[in-house]
Amino acid sequence: MLKPHIQIQDLNVWYDTHRALKDITADVPAYGITAIVGPSGCGKSTLLKSLNRLLEETDRVRVTGSVLLDGADIYRSGVDVTDVRTRVGLLAPKPFPLPMSIYDNVAYGPRIHSRRNGGHMDGVVERHLLEAGLWDEVRDRLRAPASRLSTGQQQRLCLARALAVEPEVLLCDEPTSALDPISAQRIESQLQALKEKMTILVVTHLLRQARRLADYVIFLWMGELVESGTAAQVFGAPRDERTRAYLAGDIG
Amino acid sequence: MKRRKLEEALFKMLMMGSTVIVLGSLALILATVAWRGLPALNLAMLTQTPKGGYYLGREGGILNAIVGSLYLAGGATILAMVMSLPIALYLQIYAARSRRAELARLALDVLWGVPSIVYGAFGFIIMLWLGMRASLLGGIIVLALLELPIMVRGMDEAMAMVPLALKEASYALGATRLETALKIIVRQTTPGLLTAILLAFGRGIGDAASVLFTAGYTDRLPDSLFGPAASLPLAVFFQLGTPFPAVQERAYASALVLTIIVLALSLISRGLASRFTKHIIR
Numbered sequence: 001m002l003k004p005h006i007q008i009q010d011l012n013v014w015y016d017t018h019r020a021l022k023d024i025t026a027d028v029p030a031y032g033i034t035a036i037v038g039p040s041g042c043g044k045s046t047l048l049k050s051l052n053r054l055l056e057e058t059d060r061v062r063v064t065g066s067v068l069l070d071g072a073d074i075y076r077s078g079v080d081v082t083d084v085r086t087r088v089g090l091l092a093p094k095p096f097p098l099p100m101s102i103y104d105n106v107a108y109g110p111r112i113h114s115r116r117n118g119g120h121m122d123g124v125v126e127r128h129l130l131e132a133g134l135w136d137e138v139r140d141r142l143r144a145p146a147s148r149l150s151t152g153q154q155q156r157l158c159l160a161r162a163l164a165v166e167p168e169v170l171l172c173d174e175p176t177s178a179l180d181p182i183s184a185q186r187i188e189s190q191l192q193a194l195k196e197k198m199t200i201l202v203v204t205h206l207l208r209q210a211r212r213l214a215d216y217v218i219f220l221w222m223g224e225l226v227e228s229g230t231a232a233q234v235f236g237a238p239r240d241e242r243t244r245a246y247l248a249g250d251i252g
Numbered sequence: 253m254k255r256r257k258l259e260e261a262l263f264k265m266l267m268m269g270s271t272v273i274v275l276g277s278l279a280l281i282l283a284t285v286a287w288r289g290l291p292a293l294n295l296a297m298l299t300q301t302p303k304g305g306y307y308l309g310r311e312g313g314i315l316n317a318i319v320g321s322l323y324l325a326g327g328a329t330i331l332a333m334v335m336s337l338p339i340a341l342y343l344q345i346y347a348a349r350s351r352r353a354e355l356a357r358l359a360l361d362v363l364w365g366v367p368s369i370v371y372g373a374f375g376f377i378i379m380l381w382l383g384m385r386a387s388l389l390g391g392i393i394v395l396a397l398l399e400l401p402i403m404v405r406g407m408d409e410a411m412a413m414v415p416l417a418l419k420e421a422s423y424a425l426g427a428t429r430l431e432t433a434l435k436i437i438v439r440q441t442t443p444g445l446l447t448a449i450l451l452a453f454g455r456g457i458g459d460a461a462s463v464l465f466t467a468g469y470t471d472r473l474p475d476s477l478f479g480p481a482a483s484l485p486l487a488v489f490f491q492l493g494t495p496f497p498a499v500q501e502r503a504y505a506s507a508l509v510l511t512i513i514v515l516a517l518s519l520i521s522r523g524l525a526s527r528f529t530k531h532i533i534r
Binding site for chain 2: 052054057058059082083085086089090092094096097098099100101108109112113145146147148158161162165
């Protein structure tokens with residue numbers, strides 16, 4: 001296993017009195033795709049959103065424990081959440097373009113961080129639309145409202161928008177659940193290409209998708225981490241009975 | 253089975269009946285104002301200040317009240333806007349569903365219900381205390397207070413419709429709450445904000461009681477923030493109050509002008525709003 005990029009240590013999350021995550025400890029290696037799998041309601045999205053501190057935008061949520069990003073705890077007091085979220089991007093389950101043009105959607109991140117990345121904004125926008133595999137479809141209508149794109153295109157726009165901030169980690173929360181199979185396939189292949197450059201975490205309840213994408217796997221069950229390791233190990237020789245039952249389709 | 257069908261038919265008739273009554277009243281009001289006001293409406297009404305005999309003028313026009321009303325309601329709306337947007341953004345972005353925010357909303361709802369004559373009386377007392385005379389400025393401030401709760405609650409409701417996922421999309425890109433508020437939420441809710449502003453303007457320009465003591469009335473055009481200003485609702489009130497049919501007729505013309513101003517503004521704001529809807533995310 002490579003040097004861990006993210007180290008999750010004794011992470012607990014409560015929604016009001018409901019304990020959604022219980023003492024999660026896991027390492028996420030640098031680069032590659034780590035899939036977080038498990039049945040609905042087992043805390044997959046909660047775990048994902050605790051990695052960029054987006055969780056705290058929800059009412060009455062409490063987090064304990066720590067998440068180390070390159071060795072530094074993002075929950076330490078004095079940490080700027082906007083800085084964490086600049087380093088850790090998110091692709092949400094349902095695409096939500098920002099209420100502006102296609103161009104401005106991609107430029108939004110670089111603009112608020114006043115980054116030009118050594119070039120003109122047009123170049124930044126083009127590069128990230130290319131990276132997300134959307135450039136050819138929108139190159140002639142960059143000024144059109146993003147809301148006019150199809151759902152599949154919107155999700156790739158959301159990917160381009162996240163990439164434009166140049167995060168080192170990309171969190172994907174069931175990124176294809178709202179998409180048709182063709183669009184889903186496109187997102188998957190973009191992620192496959194991107195994993196050479198950044199650490200990607202994908203939450204999915206589709207085992208087939210996890211098998212296609214994952215280099216590493218974290219298996220959650222009712223808020224507990226049951227098993228984690230390389231895809232070959234977790235899928236090939238699961239150690240825990242629950243993992244085995246879930247993979248066999250007996251539970252969840 | 254038959255009873256349930258009858259029930260449905262009965263309630264459907266009730267609902268349609270209520271709708272017809274409301275729409276009918278609106279049509280009747282517009283028709284009355286137009287029918288009584290149109291004959292008295294002429295170019296002089298719109299371009300001249302009151303002249304001639306009787307105390308509010310049989311001759312001349314109501315330009316003093318038109319300009320006064322636009323200044324009063326326009327100034328009040330701008331002032332209220334400057335205060336409302338920050339309040340609404342605070343309630344939505346920072347306070348959200350906290351106790352503090354709920355208390356503020358309750359207070360605004362109570363303020364919304366306070367009769368405008370109470371605002372007028374309150375403003376009058378303050379002005380006496382400050383040694384101010386009835387003036388355009390006094391009227392603008394009191395009208396702004398009257399408009400504020402409508403505008404804030406309207407904006408608040410519009411912003412409450414913004415999906416959490418859209419805000420999260422902005423936060424997830426490393427945006428601060430302020431950036432999210434100004435660049436995403438305001439854009440997403442522009443039509444709703446315009447509606448809130450227009451509603452408030454409508455209440456402001458149509459209100460007589462709050463400006464009675466605070467802005468006063470004058471036959472001349474308002475020429476200073478510290479001098480009195482006329483207004484259309486008061487023009488209607490005074491003209492109708494005279495015992496002269498010729499002047500009373502002019503009251504309907506004034507009412508017609510007031511109605512047309514509000515109507516025109518709501519059409520303009522609808523046009524503006526539709527220009528902003530193309531970017532809205534549903």
